[in-house]
Amino acid sequence: VTRRSLVDKLQAAGVKGDLGYITRQKGMFSYSGLNKEQMQRLRSEFGVYGVDSGRICVAALNSKNIDAVVAAIAKVL
Secondary structure (H helix, E strand, O other): OOHHHHHHHHHHOOOOOOOHHHHHOOOOEEEOOOOHHHHHHHHHHHOOOOOOOOEEEHHHOOOOOHHHHHHHHHHHO
């Protein structure tokens, strides 16, 4: 799954704002833009792991889990 796909799906889920920082980053990880409390909710309520700084592993996203991750992110925003 590409970073562009993640951004497209987040926008389709109603996430507002400029998400271009996700597509501009390189490597296995990306800053999600989420704060500590939102990241804690992702972990505890939805089983989506990321660190408190907002960093997530985009390399772990695939066609089987991206929709659930996007839905969880949209709910914690």
